[in-house]
Amino acid sequence: MTDILDRASTVPTISGVEQRRSLVTALPGPVSQALHARKTAAVAAGIGVTLPVYIARAGGAILVDVDGNHLIDFGSGIAVTGVGNAAPEVVSRVQAQVAEFTHTCFMVTPYAGYVEVCEALNRLTPGDHEKRSALFNSGAEAVENAVKIARRFTGRDAVVVFDHAYHGRTNLTMAMTAKNMPYKDGFGPFAGEVYRAPMSYPFHEPAPVSGAEAAARAISIIEKQVGANRTAAVVIEPIQGEGGFVVPAAGFLPAIAAWCTANGVVFVADEVQTGFARTGAMFACEHEGVVPDLITTAKGIAGGLPLAAVTGRAEIMDSVHGGGLGGTYGGNPIACAAALGAIATIEQENLVGAAQRIEATMLARLRDLAAKHPKIGDVRGRGAMLAIEIVQPGTTTPDAAETARISTACHAAGLVTLTCGTYGNVLRFLPPLVIPEHLLAEGLDILEQAIAG
Numbered sequence: 505m506t507d508i509l510d511r512a513s514t515v516p517t518i519s520g521v522e523q524r525r526s527l528v529t530a531l532p533g534p535v536s537q538a539l540h541a542r543k544t545a546a547v548a549a550g551i552g553v554t555l556p557v558y559i560a561r562a563g564g565a566i567l568v569d570v571d572g573n574h575l576i577d578f579g580s581g582i583a584v585t586g587v588g589n590a591a592p593e594v595v596s597r598v599q600a601q602v603a604e605f606t607h608t609c610f611m612v613t614p615y616a617g618y619v620e621v622c623e624a625l626n627r628l629t630p631g632d633h634e635k636r637s638a639l640f641n642s643g644a645e646a647v648e649n650a651v652k653i654a655r656r657f658t659g660r661d662a663v664v665v666f667d668h669a670y671h672g673r674t675n676l677t678m679a680m681t682a683k684n685m686p687y688k689d690g691f692g693p694f695a696g697e698v699y700r701a702p703m704s705y706p707f708h709e710p711a712p713v714s715g716a717e718a719a720a721r722a723i724s725i726i727e728k729q730v731g732a733n734r735t736a737a738v739v740i741e742p743i744q745g746e747g748g749f750v751v752p753a754a755g756f757l758p759a760i761a762a763w764c765t766a767n768g769v770v771f772v773a774d775e776v777q778t779g780f781a782r783t784g785a786m787f788a789c790e791h792e793g794v795v796p797d798l799i800t801t802a803k804g805i806a807g808g809l810p811l812a813a814v815t816g817r818a819e820i821m822d823s824v825h826g827g828g829l830g831g832t833y834g835g836n837p838i839a840c841a842a843a844l845g846a847i848a849t850i851e852q853e854n855l856v857g858a859a860q861r862i863e864a865t866m867l868a869r870l871r872d873l874a875a876k877h878p879k880i881g882d883v884r885g886r887g888a889m890l891a892i893e894i895v896q897p898g899t900t901t902p903d904a905a906e907t908a909r910i911s912t913a914c915h916a917a918g919l920v921t922l923t924c925g926t927y928g929n930v931l932r933f934l935p936p937l938v939i940p941e942h943l944l945a946e947g948l949d950i951l952e953q954a955i956a957g
């Protein structure tokens with residue numbers, strides 16, 4: 505276990521960082537403010553910052569800033585540090601690897617770590633069929649490569665994505681992403697042959713629509729507007745991330761996957777945000793027994809180092825000619841060492857079970873809050889990927905301003921929260937899976953006060 509009880513204070517310490525919130529300045533403190541002035545002068549304005557508090561060190565679920573404030577982390581660097589920040593197994597393996605060699609380029613002279621990560625992915629992802637994996641640097645790059653592979657395999661061009669989808673910021677993945685501001689505005693023209701189908705978004709359906717009905721609605725659009733015979737891949741997040749933590753109605757994903765199988769279309773699960781125990785299963789597809797043809801992963805794969813992957817059926821993955829996939833840094837040895845440390849931590853510390861425990865604690869509290877505050881229109885999510893949707897009380901009309909106010913109030917109290925959603929009105933919670941119970945409770949107390957605000 506990474507928790508070590510500090511006998512003097514009984515505050516647990518993870519990775520050398522006491523797991524307690526404490527504020528010694530208003531946020532951001534003076535040292536952060538000075539750094540932020542330098543950021544404004546040196547860093548491109550397009551690189552936004554949610555909370556201009558500059559971090560000096562971090563461990564577990566605590567971020568320590570340059571002014572000495574300890575903040576509770578309900579964001580995990582956007583679903584990345586599930587194993588905790590500076591997780592011991594990640595740090596020790598990275599330190600060992602960086603002292604051995606830093607880079608050779610796997611495509612030039614390979615090394616074992618890359619192969620071991622692929623073996624682990626082939627073992628851990630849904631389905632017991634024969635699989636292959638390929639490693640990349642970012643989630644967007646993994647999604648791009650999944651599309652390349654699906655097109656090569658099928659000989660077809662069209663790619664179907666969904667309303668509210670988020671798949672990245674490269675040219676193809678911008679085309680696949682739904683929301684214009686801030687991701688796409690002014691950045692076109694976008695890649696072609698990308699088509700959008702209606703999502704199952706239960707809270708915003710005018711009348712209840714089952715998963716099967718929502719799938720039939722989407723399939724009808726695909727068949728009429730794209731054509732099954734032209735469709736290379738359907739790419740879907742099993743729970744949408746940036747689009748608002750949208751959990752489709754039960755039966756939606758299996759029906760879409762079955763249609764893909766029946767029509768020779770590659771079903772791609774984009775599990776960049778939902779993967780690696782985050783949702784209380786190793787991968788979110790498992791909640792509905794869906795076995796994707798290809799699965800894209802990143803974020804939680806390597807405890808904070810940049811790594812991403814496409815994993816899938818051997819016959820699809822191996823349909824690409826030699827040299828057709830790759831990149832200078834994809835599967836960098838240090839990132840692979842980190843991934844092996846992160847995966848070992850997830851399995852040895854049963855972080856799937858930890859995510860389920862977080863869900864039990866948080867969902868109960870969030871539902872209580874929703875009962876008290878009609879501005880909380882919906883509580884949803886799975887595992888440690890939970891959200892509340894903020895609306896004009898008694899309606900489903902999004903209230904982005906109130907959402908921003910609540911999030912800012914959380915930040916001022918030392919709780920890092922994130923917002924998301926097509927309408928900007930979703931507060932999402934992504935705590936590290938190793939978060940101690942007392943910090944989870946304290947974070948929820950802060951949230952409650954901020955909502956009551």
Ligand SMILES: Cc1ncc(COP(=O)(O)O)c(C=O)c1O
Nearest residue numbers: 642643644670671672745776777
């Ligand atoms: C579902 C999903 N796909 C793809 C991406 C893009 O990943 P990256 O930012 O590593 O390129 C993200 C990032 O948030 C994501 O949530």
